[in-house]
Amino acid sequence: MSKTLTVALVQDRDRGSVDANLKRIESCLAQAHDAGASLVLLQELHNGPYFCQTQDVNQFDRAETIPGPGTERLCAAARRYGLVVVASLFERRAPGLYHNTAVVIERDGAIVGRYRKMHIPDDPGFMEKFYFTPGDLGFKPIDTSAGRLGVLVCWDQWYPEAARLMALAGAEILLYPTAIGWDPRDDDAERCRQQSAWQISQRGHAVANGLPVLSCNRTGFEADPADGAGIQFWGTSFVAGPQGEILAQAGIENDEVLVATVDLSRSEAVRRIWPFLRDRRIDAYGDLTRRYVD
Amino acid sequence: MSKTLTVALVQDRDRGSVDANLKRIESCLAQAHDAGASLVLLQELHNGPYFCQTQDVNQFDRAETIPGPGTERLCAAARRYGLVVVASLFERRAPGLYHNTAVVIERDGAIVGRYRKMHIPDDPGFMEKFYFTPGDLGFKPIDTSAGRLGVLVCWDQWYPEAARLMALAGAEILLYPTAIGWDPRDDDAERCRQQSAWQISQRGHAVANGLPVLSCNRTGFEADPADGAGIQFWGTSFVAGPQGEILAQAGIENDEVLVATVDLSRSEAVRRIWPFLRDRRIDAYGDLTRRYVD
Numbered sequence: 170m171s172k173t174l175t176v177a178l179v180q181d182r183d184r185g186s187v188d189a190n191l192k193r194i195e196s197c198l199a200q201a202h203d204a205g206a207s208l209v210l211l212q213e214l215h216n217g218p219y220f221c222q223t224q225d226v227n228q229f230d231r232a233e234t235i236p237g238p239g240t241e242r243l244c245a246a247a248r249r250y251g252l253v254v255v256a257s258l259f260e261r262r263a264p265g266l267y268h269n270t271a272v273v274i275e276r277d278g279a280i281v282g283r284y285r286k287m288h289i290p291d292d293p294g295f296m297e298k299f300y301f302t303p304g305d306l307g308f309k310p311i312d313t314s315a316g317r318l319g320v321l322v323c324w325d326q327w328y329p330e331a332a333r334l335m336a337l338a339g340a341e342i343l344l345y346p347t348a349i350g351w352d353p354r355d356d357d358a359e360r361c362r363q364q365s366a367w368q369i370s371q372r373g374h375a376v377a378n379g380l381p382v383l384s385c386n387r388t389g390f391e392a393d394p395a396d397g398a399g400i401q402f403w404g405t406s407f408v409a410g411p412q413g414e415i416l417a418q419a420g421i422e423n424d425e426v427l428v429a430t431v432d433l434s435r436s437e438a439v440r441r442i443w444p445f446l447r448d449r450r451i452d453a454y455g456d457l458t459r460r461y462v463d
Numbered sequence: 464m465s466k467t468l469t470v471a472l473v474q475d476r477d478r479g480s481v482d483a484n485l486k487r488i489e490s491c492l493a494q495a496h497d498a499g500a501s502l503v504l505l506q507e508l509h510n511g512p513y514f515c516q517t518q519d520v521n522q523f524d525r526a527e528t529i530p531g532p533g534t535e536r537l538c539a540a541a542r543r544y545g546l547v548v549v550a551s552l553f554e555r556r557a558p559g560l561y562h563n564t565a566v567v568i569e570r571d572g573a574i575v576g577r578y579r580k581m582h583i584p585d586d587p588g589f590m591e592k593f594y595f596t597p598g599d600l601g602f603k604p605i606d607t608s609a610g611r612l613g614v615l616v617c618w619d620q621w622y623p624e625a626a627r628l629m630a631l632a633g634a635e636i637l638l639y640p641t642a643i644g645w646d647p648r649d650d651d652a653e654r655c656r657q658q659s660a661w662q663i664s665q666r667g668h669a670v671a672n673g674l675p676v677l678s679c680n681r682t683g684f685e686a687d688p689a690d691g692a693g694i695q696f697w698g699t700s701f702v703a704g705p706q707g708e709i710l711a712q713a714g715i716e717n718d719e720v721l722v723a724t725v726d727l728s729r730s731e732a733v734r735r736i737w738p739f740l741r742d743r744r745i746d747a748y749g750d751l752t753r754r755y756v757d
Contacts, residue, residue, distance in 0.1 A: 287744050287747060288742045288743075288744060289742060290742065292736065292737075292738070303744070307747050308747065308750075324742065327670070327671060327737065327739050328671070328739065328743065328744075329623030329624075329627065329667070329671050330623075330627070330743065330744075330748050330751060331744075333623065333624070333751060334747075334748070334750055334751065334756070337750060337751075337753065337755055337756045338750075338756040338757075339755075339756070339757065362704075362706040362707075362708045363706070365706075365707065365708065366670045366706045366707045366708075369663055369666045369667050369670055369707045370667055370670045370671060370707075372663045372667070373623070373663050373664050373666070373667025373668075373670070373671075374667075376621070376660045376663055376664045376667070377621060377622070377623050377664060377667075410656075412656040412657070412659075412660045413656075413659065413660045413663045413664075414656045414659065414660075442586065443586075443621065444586070445621050445622065446754075446755070448582045448583060448584065448618065449582075449622065449624065449754070450581050450582060450597070450622075450624070450625075451751075451752045451753065451754055453581060453601050453602065453628075454624050454628070454751055454752045455752055456602075456628055456631060456632075457624060457627060457628065457631075457745075457748055457751045457752070458745045458748045458749060458751070458752075459631065459745065460740075460743070460745055461631055461633075461740070462628070462631045462632040462633070463632075463633065
């Protein structure tokens with residue numbers, strides 16, 4: 170008995186203004202609807218540029234409440250096209266308290282849940298600890314008409330713990346809005362290793378948990394306002410099945426609505442031949458909550 | 464400052480007797496020595512066939528104590544060739560109490576540690592829960608002259624928890640003796656997905672932990688004594704670097720001593736650009752010790 174779901178990932182470049190980005194997203198939601206999708210995943214912080222290359226207090230002006238003006242337009246579009254939409258916003262929770270937050274919108278336009286990015290990076294070009302308070306909602310899937318969604322964000326994609334906790338809480342799909350790219354100063358071999366590692370890490374979560382994975386990345390080059398090297402976002406958004414197999418993949422530089430059909434019933438079939446959840450040694454995992462075992 | 468280590472993986476088929484298998488291993492250790500290796504990884508249960516396709520009480524006769532006759536020969540060979548050897552034996556701990564155990568032998572021939580397989584599979588063709596008591600030594604790396612070794616075994620390779628716990632305890636390399644293959648009744652697409660998932664899972668552990676991974680698999684076809692389909696072991700033993708990049712890979716059907724040089728100093732370099740250990744949300748990982756969150 171198959172249970173198929175058509176999904177769409179909106180891979181895009183920054184279009185210069187919130188309005189231009191949202192217009193583009195609205196048009197992509199129409200495309201996704203026409204392609205038969207029920208679930209749409211947007212890229213991380215899709216309403217603007219990836220503003221974390223530098224530390225600049227004025228960037229906090231980009232933050233908005235949830236609900237707020239961004240969700241108002243996205244909820245209207247979700248309702249118009251009958252789509253479950255996973256959006257990614259810079260959340261203003263209180264003055265001086267901001268999060269990198271994924272919002273899940275039902276096809277009737279209602280906000281049904283949010284996930285606040287739990288793992289926050291901070292590296293040259295990705296100074297997120299300045300902007301984003303670490304999430305305090307934990308790893309809780311969100312129920313929708315398109316399934317129970319394990320929504321995570323970007324840096325979370327490197328953490329098997331996050332994917333596992335979503336799976337243990339019953340997630341049927343893992344979803345990652347993300348914004349990752351190359352430092353143009355790196356050589357081709359390093360770029361290849363990084364992009365490959367990024368995909369392997371997430372496909373590994375699919376394998377370990379017997380779940381499909383959707384990862385929607387940004388594309389395009391964004392200059393560093395402080396005259397650093399900038400970031401060449403590497404696109405290649407993808408959909409993987411529960412054995413980590415690639416079902417669909419976008420190009421590196423394309424603005425693209427990537428559509429794929431996932432058979433959710435395969436997860437149980439795969440977990441029957443590879444019953445990893447059965448054999449976890451929970452009696453011996455206590456040290457996973459330690460920083461280091463020394 | 465690089466810290467290179469040349470490693471060798473002995474991928475082999477069963478040669479019909481303990482003596483024939485050990486003779487072959489001794490000859491491969493000589494080859495590994497000649498190739499400049501310091502560390503050799505053998506495949507899972509290398510002294511015989513993979514006997515877990517059926518449940519047969521007579522197979523327990525294959526088990527041996529550690530130390531015992533198997534380690535006696537392996538220790539002598541390790542000393543002769545000045546190699547750290549990671550072996551894989553069917554351990555007889557007490558009458559009626561057996562483990563699937565990896566043994567670490569120093570280049571002076573001393574046994575310096577053991578790891579008892581913690582995750583035990585049980586599936587058609589792999590009836591290990593009948594034979595192997597789950598390990599009770601936890602996930603503890605073993606210090607050797609070739610580095611601090613995070614030795615795990617086969618089914619463990621599907622568990623990010625195992626790799627992470629070894630990394631948190633200071634492992635410098637993850638090593639997997641394994642015996643995995645195809646059910647000849649599966650079609651090519653399923654075979655491809657399985658083999659790819661197997662490699663992605665382990666490369667994912669390399670990425671998540673910034674560590675090199677050595678995985679040594681069996682090759683050859685072994686019939687099912689109970690007239691089942693048998694197992695076509697898929698070989699393709701490999702060495703991956705700390706970004707999951709493949710450094711060397713054996714063929715599917717080759718008896719092969721796979722040699723590669725790993726730069727252990729790259730782990731710290733990779734962990735500096737991808738500081739995953741810094742950002743783990745240990746405050747929110749408590750549910751990892753639960754069977755399921757329901």
